[in-house]
Amino acid sequence: MKKHEVIVFKPYPVKVGQKLHINGGPRNGDWEVIGVSDRKVKLRCPVSLREFEWNRFCYFVEERSGVDWPQEKEQVV
16 A cells, blocks of 8 residues: 555543643634533633633644555554
8 A cells, every 4th residue: 555644633632621722713712621521622711711612623633654545444543
């Protein structure tokens, strides 16, 4: 199989109390994690103190070289 450069997205395991900074997009800015479930994350703005609950959206991203793509079977990379 031919090798490619692949960008890998993994859900980030956020925890209550963590401080986040999001660069870009509609959620741009600083946030504190105040709640986490399997499907939702609840964040509070430290400036306005407004709270929002969204589907989990935080991902850790890395770029890898020399990866088989597409993958034949689901595999942990």
